[in-house]
Amino acid sequence: MVSIDERLADWPSDLATARAMQEMVRHLVSERAPAGFAPRLVAGVDVHFSRDGRTAFAAAAVLDAGSHELVESAQLSLPVGFPYRSGFLSFREVPAALAVLGLVAARYDLVLVDGQGRAHPRRCGFASHLGVLLDRPTIGVAKSRLIGSFVEPAPERGAASPLHDRAEIIGAVVRSKAGCRPLFVSVGHLIDLDGAVAAVLALTGRYRLPEPIRQADRLSRAHG
16 A cells, blocks of 8 residues: 555645646546445545644544444644645645544545535646545535536525536535535545535535534544
8 A cells, every 4th residue: 555655755845846736636537436336434534724824733534424423533733834825725735634544444435525626727626636646436525616606506405506617517516404505516536426416415414514524624623
């Protein structure tokens, strides 16, 4: 198995190299799920940062896909080496996400991240970059739009509308809870958009966020 250090050996420190890496990784993304894909354990990942932006606090929460019960969790903090730039957040988030998932013993089948996947200017957000490095089905679930246009979905739970960037559908705008602001769901890797939307809704309970991400968010903020 490739170590985290090996995966990050050529990690960019400047925008030009980061942009080139995004262009390379985007072509490695697959929107086809593995044959017979039926996730049993789902990992949620959340990364947030210290006030000065120099430390990342990451958490992973692994849940049973059917019961939504917590199976395992992990938290850590790491120094951040890449500057904050819109459209390049994965270069701040992915190292911490890989590290915290490396602490998890459970064999998760699917990863949900608090961030974008294909719904990104270069079609390579946090979820796509992480998914390619993990070689694991991954979904981006963002609380706000980065790019694209959409028609507001109907107010009931489960309503959805496509997120467009010009003529291309790059994600879905999904009402995960009636009367609440929608989520922006996009393919990360090894899953199609319909499957991503179905998984997000299946993993959402009483709250707006799907449970794996909600619990990871709670853990990362408590750790930081």
